[in-house]
Amino acid sequence: MPERDDLAQQLHQELLRQAPEFDMRSSLPGKVSALVVRHQRVRMTLAILGAAAVIAAVAIPLSSLRSAPLGHRITPATSPTSSTTPTTSPTPPTGASTPYACDSLDLWSTPVGSAVSTAATLGRVTATLTGTRETTPSQDPALAQPELSIALAQGATFSEPVVPPDQANVVIPWSMAPSPTGAANSDALCLADFPGESLPVVVIGLETGGAHCCTVVRAITVSTTGLGPVVADDVGNPGASLGPDGSHALIVTADNAFAYAFASYAESSMPVKVLQFDHGTFDDVTTQHPDLVTKDASTWWDVFDQNTGKGLGALAAWVADECLLGQGTSAWTTVNELQAQGQLSGLAGWPTGAAYVQALKSFLALHGYCSS
Amino acid sequence: MRAVTYPAGRMEGVRANGEGSGSGTALGRGDAFETAMVVDGQKLARIAFFLCGDRTRAEDLVAEAFARAWPKWSAGRIDNLAPYLRRAVVNLAAKERRHRLVVLRHDERAVAPTSSPGADENLWARLDLVRVLASLPVSQRVAVVLRYLEDMTEADMAAFLGVSPGTVKSRLARGLDAMRAQLEGADDA
Numbered sequence: 001m002p003e004r005d006d007l008a009q010q011l012h013q014e015l016l017r018q019a020p021e022f023d024m025r026s027s028l029p030g031k032v033s034a035l036v037v038r039h040q041r042v043r044m045t046l047a048i049l050g051a052a053a054v055i056a057a058v059a060i061p062l063s064s065l066r067s068a069p070l071g072h073r074i075t076p077a078t079s080p081t082s083s084t085t086p087t088t089s090p091t092p093p094t095g096a097s098t099p100y101a102c103d104s105l106d107l108w109s110t111p112v113g114s115a116v117s118t119a120a121t122l123g124r125v126t127a128t129l130t131g132t133r134e135t136t137p138s139q140d141p142a143l144a145q146p147e148l149s150i151a152l153a154q155g156a157t158f159s160e161p162v163v164p165p166d167q168a169n170v171v172i173p174w175s176m177a178p179s180p181t182g183a184a185n186s187d188a189l190c191l192a193d194f195p196g197e198s199l200p201v202v203v204i205g206l207e208t209g210g211a212h213c214c215t216v217v218r219a220i221t222v223s224t225t226g227l228g229p230v231v232a233d234d235v236g237n238p239g240a241s242l243g244p245d246g247s248h249a250l251i252v253t254a255d256n257a258f259a260y261a262f263a264s265y266a267e268s269s270m271p272v273k274v275l276q277f278d279h280g281t282f283d284d285v286t287t288q289h290p291d292l293v294t295k296d297a298s299t300w301w302d303v304f305d306q307n308t309g310k311g312l313g314a315l316a317a318w319v320a321d322e323c324l325l326g327q328g329t330s331a332w333t334t335v336n337e338l339q340a341q342g343q344l345s346g347l348a349g350w351p352t353g354a355a356y357v358q359a360l361k362s363f364l365a366l367h368g369y370c371s372s
Numbered sequence: 373m374r375a376v377t378y379p380a381g382r383m384e385g386v387r388a389n390g391e392g393s394g395s396g397t398a399l400g401r402g403d404a405f406e407t408a409m410v411v412d413g414q415k416l417a418r419i420a421f422f423l424c425g426d427r428t429r430a431e432d433l434v435a436e437a438f439a440r441a442w443p444k445w446s447a448g449r450i451d452n453l454a455p456y457l458r459r460a461v462v463n464l465a466a467k468e469r470r471h472r473l474v475v476l477r478h479d480e481r482a483v484a485p486t487s488s489p490g491a492d493e494n495l496w497a498r499l500d501l502v503r504v505l506a507s508l509p510v511s512q513r514v515a516v517v518l519r520y521l522e523d524m525t526e527a528d529m530a531a532f533l534g535v536s537p538g539t540v541k542s543r544l545a546r547g548l549d550a551m552r553a554q555l556e557g558a559d560d561a
Contacts, residue, residue, distance in 0.1 A: 007495065007552060011520040014496035016418075019521075020427055024413030028435060029406065035439030112534055135534060266432050 030310070031266040034303065099249040100203070100242045102177035102190035107133055107141035116143065122191035122200040124153040125222055129162065129189045129204070131171070142170040148189075148202065150222055158227050165216040165232065167208040174215050176205035176242055192242055192249035194277040197221055201277060203242065203251075208234075215239045217251060219277045233282040238270050245289075251275040251282070252292070255320070257367050262360065263313035263350055269303060271320040272296035287324055297321035312346040316360055323370030335360070405445055408453050409438060415522075416461045422517045423465035425506050430465075437461045459532065462518070466510050495555055504554050512547030519544055 105118040110133040119128040127150055131143035146162035164171050173188030191200040202220040214236050221228030236256025243250045254270035261268065272292055276285045286293060300318040304311035315335070322331035338344050339357050346352040351359045365371050413434060420430035437460035444450045505513050518524045518532070526544070530537040 007555070008520065008548060010494045011496055011516075011548075011551075012523060014494050015422065015501055015517075015521045017494075017497070018501050019418045019421060022414050022417035022421075022427070022431060024417055024431070024434065025410050027431060028409045028413045028438065031431070031435035032409065032438040032442070035435055036442050264428065264432065266435050 034266055099244050099247055100190055100192035102187040104187050105173055118189050120189050120191050125191055125200045126151045127191055127202050142172045146171045165206050165208050172207040174205035174207040176203055190242055195248050196279045258317055262316045263347055267310050267313045269300050269314040269317035271317040290325055293321050293324050309345050310347050312356055320364055320369045328370035412454055419517055420461050420465045422505050425502050433461055433464045436464055466514055504551050508547050508550055512543050515543035516547040
């Protein structure tokens, strides 16, 4: 057996020899493009809600993602760009009042072992999250001994430890605000005005670890006598952002059920999902925001249209959105026409053609989008 | 390269002292970003592959790293793209929790391990290095890949990982010893 130094020198060559050749030149741009669309979608959605600051901050305009040649010649029976006029339109925030407030917490640039603190104030409530920067065995920037403190303007204060999500054993903050960069691990502590609550609600974003999973959104109500129970919603891969809906806040995310359902993760598309925290629960209020769904549908149709041969994940999200808009019948007509024209080809290992149509129908029925 | 047009953002007109894909702004931010996919994509994929043990997952991780980098890069908040991407890939891959399952169905080696190398041949060729690396704790696996695949110095690794040089030495020594033990086991077999 050679000495360790000799073996180390040989290891480099053997690692290179055993590494496969990756054809990143042809595959990477498409995957990155799809992921950029997905990452930006929540923030673009928020822009529709009228958050002017958010609009200005979003670096990637939707229109610029539509420049690739059309891969499909069919026009959807219901044009996503001209579909139903929204029956309701979320009111943009007026005046200086915004129904949520967040504060930045940048753990990436904080040395391990340093004390960290972030605070957000909304109305009469100030929330403070403190802890010590630690690094998990998997290199995640996390918070040790995290504690949440709440101070009311009248002087009452409450505090409690922040426990890790069920799926994790550490507290890894995750952004909840539509920050300009979308930087992970910033803006994890927010306060938000939700209907039914007289005081702002504490909203904390956490990550459970893993390349694609998962974001947990927590809400904790505040009263003059103390803090309410921790209510959590595991939103999965897509993450979530707060946004304004008139005088109240919304949580905009996407339906994680679509991840890996009809394509690899990179090629999957997840339809928009809007949550409202109301009387202690996260309610799905997506159908109350048809303008968001319309815009979302338009995005996914374009992604499908530009990705011949691997756009079936986006098509699934488009059909789901159309179903939410009450346009499921015309959407299925479009899908059937695509099938008849042989345009439902997809990735190896995923359903295509007639099998895709059948799988999609079953999937959307199972998840409550539409029955046929 | 496939014709994918990246969003405008602030791609235009950023001209400086760009070189390669590092701070590469001579071509503009958008062009530099696409150049990085070509120049750095293969290298990043190799890192991800040996950290997560699966070719498809490695490609996904690299795509995820580029997608996460784009908003910051386009906004001018990343000075040097290549190190940022490497860090993102390592962090994403290190978080992979399913690596053992993935490795079990791994069959994507470029070259199969050699069962009986000659006297002058590389002894590591006897092992499937993906499987060997998967048997190491994540911290040791990351250290071995950065040192022996990426050829990073221990000082650079310490800065990159945010740990002391002594910790890097320790992780490397333990990782290499564990791998060497498997090599000896293969030798005895």
